[in-house]
Amino acid sequence: MCDALLEVEGLTLDYHTRGGVMRAVDDVGFTVGRGEALVVLGESGCGKSSLARALMRLLPRNAGGLGGRVRLAGRELHPLDDETFRREVQWQGLALVMQASMNALNPVVKVGEQVAEPLRVHLGWERRRALARAAEVFELVGLPGDFLRRYPFELSGGMRQRAVLAMALVAEPDLVILDEPTSALDVLTQAGIMNALKRVKAELGTGFILITHDVATSSELADQVALMYAGQLVEMADAATFFSAPGHPYAQALMASVPKLRQRERPRAIPGEPPSLLDPPVGCRFAARCPRRFADCARLPPAFALAPRQEVRCWLHQQDGMEDGV
Numbered sequence: 224m225c226d227a228l229l230e231v232e233g234l235t236l237d238y239h240t241r242g243g244v245m246r247a248v249d250d251v252g253f254t255v256g257r258g259e260a261l262v263v264l265g266e267s268g269c270g271k272s273s274l275a276r277a278l279m280r281l282l283p284r285n286a287g288g289l290g291g292r293v294r295l296a297g298r299e300l301h302p303l304d305d306e307t308f309r310r311e312v313q314w315q316g317l318a319l320v321m322q323a324s325m326n327a328l329n330p331v332v333k334v335g336e337q338v339a340e341p342l343r344v345h346l347g348w349e350r351r352r353a354l355a356r357a358a359e360v361f362e363l364v365g366l367p368g369d370f371l372r373r374y375p376f377e378l379s380g381g382m383r384q385r386a387v388l389a390m391a392l393v394a395e396p397d398l399v400i401l402d403e404p405t406s407a408l409d410v411l412t413q414a415g416i417m418n419a420l421k422r423v424k425a426e427l428g429t430g431f432i433l434i435t436h437d438v439a440t441s442s443e444l445a446d447q448v449a450l451m452y453a454g455q456l457v458e459m460a461d462a463a464t465f466f467s468a469p470g471h472p473y474a475q476a477l478m479a480s481v482p483k484l485r486q487r488e489r490p491r492a493i494p495g496e497p498p499s500l501l502d503p504p505v506g507c508r509f510a511a512r513c514p515r516r517f518a519d520c521a522r523l524p525p526a527f528a529l530a531p532r533q534e535v536r537c538w539l540h541q542q543d544g545m546e547d548g549v
């Protein structure tokens with residue numbers, strides 16, 4: 224297995240709201256190896272985008288309580304001041320493709336200039352060299368070279384999304400965080416972008432964190448899966464194990480809700496709603512919706528290691544698993 228590129232321990236992020244303090248990221252920990260893709264799955268509102276924002280330090284004004292440890296290639300990131308983080312970590316260490324970012328391209332600037340911008344503005348490259356590098360990255364993500372001179376409105380949604388991906392990759396970051404990169408696109412276009420990501424991963428050895436609620440698309444790229452529920456990680460496993468033998472009842476319900484080819488029974492929706500993050504239950508957060516709940520679920524379960532690469536936060540596994548930290 225690859226050596227650790229990103230190590231996250233006990234990550235927390237709060238929002239201050241009128242109703243009180245809401246912990247959107249609650250004690251989250253994981254490791255991503257070099258050239259490895261971690262898929263973060265979970266329902267809307269479980270804290271996936273907040274996790275991305277916490278890693279990238281792109282925090283709204285009402286955010287607070289950024290805690291825990293984040294190490295990138297062995298370097299502790301939280302002690303860095305904002306200026307050092309922006310200069311030395313953003314773009315070359317960690318790059319982010321935000322939700323709906325294909326609509327955030329500047330309409331009056333040619334796409335090639337925008338893709339080259341991180342090199343010019345952050346790394347001080349001169350224009351010609353930056354554009355030449357942008358052309359290489361265009362090729363890598365499957366954009367025709369002459370699109371460099373086009374404006375965003377001249378590109379389809381899928382092509383604009385590839386351009387945004389090219390911008391994230393242009394400074395050759397160690398790891399790219401993709402927040403719902405294909406959710407606004409049709410299935411074929413999604414598949415094309417997933418293939419481009421696979422190619423980048425194989426050719427450049429870039430690490431990825433892919434945030435999505437789309438189980439089917441994510442399985443294309445995933446080496447590891449982290450499943451979030453109400454701000455917490457409830458399962459962390461290698462992709463083959465997660466997709467074939469998930470351990471958490473929520474993960475099992477999620478997999479049963481995905482339509483499959485040649486399946487007799489209909490996909491089953493998960494009844495109920497996640498708890499409010501303003502006042503989460505003290506015990507297992509999934510208990511109210513869990514078909515397998517029992518008395519112990521009134522206490523918050525720790526993560527139990529079921530296999531070397533599978534950790535599940537559920538009391539059902541206290542016999543077969545070793546207590547560990549997800």
Ligand SMILES: Nc1ncnc2c1ncn2[C@@H]1O[C@H](COP(=O)(O)OP(=O)(O)OP(=O)(O)O)[C@@H](O)[C@H]1O
Pocket residue numbers: 238239240245247265266267268269270271272273274283285436500
């Ligand atoms: N700036 C903010 N202020 C207050 N609450 C916020 C803020 N941003 C997000 N939240 C809340 O934090 C929780 C986690 O939101 P987040 O956007 O991280 O979830 P998500 O899993 O990415 O959802 P989605 O898939 O819908 O984007 C939600 O309850 C959301 O309403």
